[in-house]
Amino acid sequence: MTVPAFPREKQPAGTPSQGGVAYPPHNEGSAISAAALLAELQTHEIGRALRVLEQTTSTVDAAREWLNQGAPNGAVVIAQRQTQGRGRLGRSWASPAGGLWLTVILRPHWDVGAVGLLGLATALAAAEAVEKETGARIQLRWPNDLMLGGRKVGGVLIETELDGRIVAAALVSIGVNVNFALGELPEEARGSATTVLEATGKLHPLPQLATRLLETLEGGLGAVTDDPQALQTLWRARDALRGKQVCVEVAGKMLRGRAAGVDRQGRLLLATSLLGRTALATGEVTLVREEGREGPQVRAE
Ligand code: BTN
Numbered sequence: 001m002t003v004p005a006f007p008r009e010k011q012p013a014g015t016p017s018q019g020g021v022a023y024p025p026h027n028e029g030s031a032i033s034a035a036a037l038l039a040e041l042q043t044h045e046i047g048r049a050l051r052v053l054e055q056t057t058s059t060v061d062a063a064r065e066w067l068n069q070g071a072p073n074g075a076v077v078i079a080q081r082q083t084q085g086r087g088r089l090g091r092s093w094a095s096p097a098g099g100l101w102l103t104v105i106l107r108p109h110w111d112v113g114a115v116g117l118l119g120l121a122t123a124l125a126a127a128e129a130v131e132k133e134t135g136a137r138i139q140l141r142w143p144n145d146l147m148l149g150g151r152k153v154g155g156v157l158i159e160t161e162l163d164g165r166i167v168a169a170a171l172v173s174i175g176v177n178v179n180f181a182l183g184e185l186p187e188e189a190r191g192s193a194t195t196v197l198e199a200t201g202k203l204h205p206l207p208q209l210a211t212r213l214l215e216t217l218e219g220g221l222g223a224v225t226d227d228p229q230a231l232q233t234l235w236r237a238r239d240a241l242r243g244k245q246v247c248v249e250v251a252g253k254m255l256r257g258r259a260a261g262v263d264r265q266g267r268l269l270l271a272t273s274l275l276g277r278t279a280l281a282t283g284e285v286t287l288v289r290e291e292g293r294e295g296p297q298v299r300a301e
Contacts, residue, residue, distance in 0.1 A: 030098045030179045030206045032078055040211045045074030046104060046221075047214040053077065057084040060159060063103035063171050067161075074218075075105040078210060085175065088143075088157055089284070094186055098179035098197075100154075100206055104217065106170040112162055114224050116266030116281055117231055118170060119144045121220040122156045124234050126174050129213035130154070134178075134196050134204045139240035142259070142268045142285060146176065147240050151194035153177050174213065179203045228264040235262050245288040246270070248280055255280070256288070 034052040041047050049072050056062045059077045061084075066075060079102070082095035095101050108114075123144035130146065130153075131138050139147040146154035154176035161169040177185070177195035185193055197203060223230050236242065241259035248255045248270060257272035267279040 030080075030203070032080065032207050032210060037078075037207055037211055040207070041214060043074070043215055043218045045072075046218040047074065047076040048072075049075035051075075051077045053079045055079060055081050055083065058082050058086055059101055059103040060086065060157065060171055060173055063105050063173075064159075067105050067169055067171070071105045073105070073107040076102055076214065077105075078102040086157070087155055087175075093155070093175055094184070094189065095175065096180050096184045098184075098206075099195075100174065100176040100178055100209055100213070102210065102213075103171050103173040104214075106167075106172055106221075108167050108170060108221075110167045110225060112160070112165045112167055113265060115158060115160060115167065115170070116143070117224045117228055117264075118172065118221075118266075119156055119158050120231050120235055120262065120266045121224050122158070122172050122174060122217060124231065124238070125217040125220040126154060126156065126176060126213055127238055129209060129216050130176060130178075130196065133209045133212050134200060134202075136196050136200055138238065140235060140238045141240040142262060143266075143282070148194050148196065148199050150240075152192055153194050153196060153199070172217075176209075178206060178209065228266075231266070232262060232264055241268075241285065241287070245290050247286045247288055248283040249286075250280060250283040255283075259285075 032052050034050050038050060053062060056079045059079045059082065063077045066077065081097045082101050085093035085095035085101065087093040123140050123146060127138040127140055127146055130136060136148050141147050144156035145152050154174065157173040159171045160167050177193065179197050180195055182190050182195060182198045239261060242261055244259050246259050255270060255272060257270040260269040260271050260277065263269055263279050267281050269277060269279055271277050
């Protein structure tokens with residue numbers, strides 16, 4: 001597609017990070033400056049300590065290094081591009097300039113049972129932020145894929161450090177394909193992925209999106225321990241799988257059933273003829289094509 005010009009009135013205040021990425025002129029609104037972001041950000045902890053990198057292997061690597069050096073709860077690493085971005089299940093994650101690539105460092109001291117809900121809360125915050133800032137309608141595919149028009153537009157990756165059952169630290173990462181054309185993704189991803197630019201035909205300022213996402217996430221994190229039911233309800237409103245026939249691969253075995261939402265621990269509820277209703281904490285979901293129903297066979301990563 002032809003990349004449109006960035007709307008003048010939407011260009012961010014401030015300057016790109018020092019020696020910033022050489023964005024093509026049409027994409028200059030994608031540059032994020034730490035100073036400009038901090039000037040706008042209305043949070044107590046999330047993003048108050050902030051590093052914006054022009055390029056890194058992965059924000060997860062940069063965040064882990066910072067964590068080991070004593071980063072405070074809520075510290076955030078944002079990269080303009082990643083050279084070795086990674087996704088769930090050991091997959092690689094293409095991360096060209098124009099995407100939102102970030103990791104939040106948490107020291108939550110929650111029971112490990114809360115990690116499923118942390119993933120849901122993070123995906124919900126990202127969905128809400130993307131929708132509010134770009135107008136693109138975002139659905140969620142369990143466990144935490146952001147979907148736009150039936151295609152994957154973003155994802156969440158959570159890595160934890162446990163002290164027994166206590167989550168001593170969590171690296172909560174979000175990736176959203178925003179201001180770049182589909183052609184910048186590897187060929188094998190193009191059939192099932194999209195970008196906000198591709199779907200809306202417009203560029204959207206990344207600094208505002210990052211700010212909104214961090215603010216929304218701070219609110220959502222409270223709900224992980226205080227109000228799981230609220231997360232369950234919000235998930236229901238965006239659930240891309242609910243009522244659909246799916247296959248879930250769990251530990252090498254295939255389970256087939258109808259997706260029936262998520263429980264208060266963030267597990268996928270599956271209504272199966274064999275086991276009745278069952279709750280799954282992990283797994284890889286594939287939508288089953290049904291007679292008379294539209295939509296491609298889609299793999300959830
Ligand atoms: C998924 O597989 O759906 C999760 C994708 C997570 C991508 C983000 S981008 C920021 C952070 N750095 C990475 O290398 N991965 C995550």
